[in-house]
Amino acid sequence: MAVYAIGDIHGFSGQLDRALRLVEADGGADAPVVFLGDYTDRGPDSRGVLDRLIEGREAGRPWRFVQGNHDRMFLNFVTTGEQHDANIESRKSWLNAALGGPATLGSYGLGGEPMFLLSANGGWETLASYEVDPDRVMSGQELIGAAAEAIPDAHIRFLSDLELWVEHDDLLFVHAGLRPGIPLEQQVEDDLIWIRQGWLDDTRDHGRLVVHGHTALEHPAHHGNRVNMDGGAGYGRPLVPAVFENGEVFTLTEQGRAPLRPETG
Known part of the structure; x- marks a missing residue:
């Protein structure tokens, strides 16, 4: 077959x-x-x-x-706020454009420009702020909350299964x-x-x-x-x-x- x-x-x-x-x-x-x-x-x-x-x-x-691996990173960010994966040798955040997190969030209306702290958190690239537009700049916790509201439960269940x-x-x-x-x-x-x-x-x-x-x-x-x-x-x-x-x-x-x-x- x-x-x-x-x-x-x-x-x-x-x-x-x-x-x-x-x-x-x-x-x-x-x-x-x-x-x-x-x-x-x-x-x-x-x-x-x-x-x-x-x-x-x-x-x-x-x-x-x-x-x-990208599906797991997306799911982990939305459900736990985790923006890193230990397998990324560069220590980039999932929110780095190279990994594609902002593009994914953008498809749910949360596209933006991340700013990172590079010396914090043991050298892992860590989100300092996320500019959705000049009048809407979010902290990491605000972005996690906004993503949880924007992403349908059906998508979370799909990624979890x-x-x-x-x-x-x-x-x-x-x-x-x-x-x-x-x-x-x-x-x-x-x-x-x-x-x-x-x-x-x-x-x-x-x-x-x-x-x-x-x-x-x-x-x-x-x-x-x-x-x-x-x-x-x-x-x-x-x-x-x-x-x-x-x-x-x-x-x-x-x-x-x-x-x-x-x-x-």
């Missing part, structure tokens, strides 16, 4: 709409789709992305949703990857949504083909033991869906299926 995958969306709802049209054209309205996380941040319409995904789930579409992995026949879908050599049930969340080192250069057979995102490329790529579906939509490149069927992988284009074969050399 064919299954479809869509990589990191990062708030680009127009790209999501296009990807879903390609999936439906290939597999019909009831095609099973696994979304690989990072639905929010950087793009202009994180709210619209979550609306579309929730609408599809509530309409009974056979869709599964994996948690990405995301899965860490999805198994489908001989495929394993996960956001970032696996810690090689460790059984799936013993994998830790931080690796599943953040890992790069020790994973991207590992060529061993993981027992099944691992389909992931997280590490942006110019286009999805098949590495033999894994398929990286993050084609860089978060940086303005097209969101490219793929279909997995009978051991083969195809990306979907306006002209139909295009084989995605393992890279050599």
Whole structure:
């Protein structure tokens, strides 16, 4: 049975709409789709992305949703006020434009310019104030409260219910990857949504083909033991869906299926 995958969306709802049209054209309205996380941040319409995904789930579409690191950061900010993640080596705040928090908040009417303290909090970039407009400057606590009011409960529930992995026949879908050599049930969340080192250069057979995102490329790529579906939509490149069927992988284009074969050399 064919299954479809869509990589990191990062708030680009127009790209999501296009990807879903390609999936439906290939597999019909009831095609099973696994979304690989990072639905929010950087793009202009994180709210619209979550609306579309929730609408599809509530309409009974056979869709599964994996948690990405950006989804966890967004959820943590809204629910606990936490703006950092220990996995960010640069110690940037989620509210730094490079990570995309302001763009996400902007889709809920809270776009703004953050000002940071760099020497406080052990060197972590810490929000000092957030200028929504010249007449509306918020403290960190005020911004947390405003976000809690602006973001629908349905979005919080959706982000809270995301899965860490999805198994489908001989495929394993996960956001970032696996810690090689460790059984799936013993994998830790931080690796599943953040890992790069020790994973991207590992060529061993993981027992099944691992389909992931997280590490942006110019286009999805098949590495033999894994398929990286993050084609860089978060940086303005097209969101490219793929279909997995009978051991083969195809990306979907306006002209139909295009084989995605393992890279050599």
